[in-house]
Amino acid sequence: TFVSEHNRSGFTGTFYATITNSTVKVVNSTGNGSNGSHFIIKDSNVNFDNNGAHGLSAGELSIDHSKVTANNNKGMGISVDNSFTVTVKNNSEVTVTGNASNTNYGYAAVRLYKNFPSSVDSTSKLYINQNYNTGLYVRQGSFVVKDGAVLEIMGNTVTHTLLDGYGGGVYVGYGDNYDPTVTLPADAKIYNNHALIGGDDIYVSEGVNGPSLTFGTVGSDWILDDCSEAITG
Numbered sequence: 630t631f632v633s634e635h636n637r638s639g640f641t642g643t644f645y646a647t648i649t650n651s652t653v654k655v656v657n658s659t660g661n662g663s664n665g666s667h668f669i670i671k672d673s674n675v676n677f678d679n680n681g682a683h684g685l686s687a688g689e690l691s692i693d694h695s696k697v698t699a700n701n702n703k704g705m706g707i708s709v710d711n712s713f714t715v716t717v718k719n720n721s722e723v724t725v726t727g728n729a730s731n732t733n734y735g736y737a738a739v740r741l742y743k744n745f746p747s748s749v750d751s752t753s754k755l756y757i758n759q760n761y762n763t764g765l766y767v768r769q770g771s772f773v774v775k776d777g778a779v780l781e782i783m784g785n786t787v788t789h790t791l792l793d794g795y796g797g798g799v800y801v802g803y804g805d806n807y808d809p810t811v812t813l814p815a816d817a818k819i820y821n822n823h824a825l826i827g828g829d830d831i832y833v834s835e836g837v838n839g840p841s842l843t844f845g846t847v848g849s850d851w852i853l854d855d856c857s858e859a860i861t862g
Contacts, residue, residue: 633658639677640666643688648673661686662702665710670695682734683708690714692721699738701727706760708740713747713772715755722754729762732789737766737800744769744807751777759784763792763800764822773812776845780817787824796832797822802840809836815846820854 630652633639639655640646640663648668653675655662662680667689675697677684684702689711699706706728707713715721729735738760741747747770749755755778757764764785765772774780782798792800798819801811813819822830833840844851844860851860 632656633662635659638662638664639680640664642666645669648675651675654678655680655684658682661704662699663687667711670697676700677702677706680704682731684728687711691716692723694719694721696722696724698724698726699728700724703728703731704734705729705736705740706738708736708742709747710742712745713739713741715749715753720752720754722756724756725764726756726759728760730788732791734791735762735789736791737763738785739764740766740768741770741772741809742768746770747772749774749778749780751775754779755781757782757785761786761788763787763796763824764798766792766796766800767809767811768803769807769809771810771812774814774817776814776816778814780814780819782817782819782830783821785822790825794825794827795834796828797824798830799842800828800832800834801842802834802836805835805837807836808838808840810840811842813842813844815844815848817844 645667651673658680661683662677671693678700680702683704684699706725728738764782
């Protein structure tokens with residue numbers, strides 16, 4: 630068991646934190662819960678909650694058969710510069726709620742920043758709900774959530790303009806830069822999100838040659854519920 634409470638930060642610096650069969654709580658830091666360390670998490674319960682800036686800020690993040698929360702951090706809940714990979718033998722569950730209220734560094738609840746592949750496997754659960762800016766922000770690289778995974782991105786509300794007021798649920802790309810690709814499962818729940826300018830649930834930016842967001846398997850009856858236009862993929 631490792632507990633860091635009411636410190637400046639729980640993990641500072643760039644090193645590998647290998648967490649196996651453990652309980653880790655980094656809570657109520659005045660600044661970031663972590664500051665770019667690499668986290669390899671297996672068979673553990675890990676909480677980065679109620680920190681004054683970012684919660685789980687990682688260079689590399691691997692979550693295997695574990696439960697991870699990043700809740701109520703004033704900055705981003707989870708920010709990853711390398712790969713966000715959930716590899717699971719039985720099930721992993723990641724919950725990211727109540728983050729990104731700060732108007733200076735609360736870019737999103739979950740931000741995948743650099744040009745690396747990221748994935749969630751078919752037995753995992755990822756909940757990104759009720760945050761104060763974009764739920765999932767994929768700036769570069771690729772992000773694949775396999776069919777069979779549980780993915781919820783709901784009730785996120787953009788309250789400031791760090792991402793120019795777009796994309797309450799999912800924001801893919803960054804203006805006219807980069808061409809990330811995102812693939813989400815057919816039964817993903819992405820609704821009741823709100824943005825200041827546009828793309829309440831989903832916003833895909835212009836990019837260079839065009840970022841993309843694709844749903845793995847699209848039903849013939851899929852429609853946009855506000856205008857009844859067909860969703861074809």
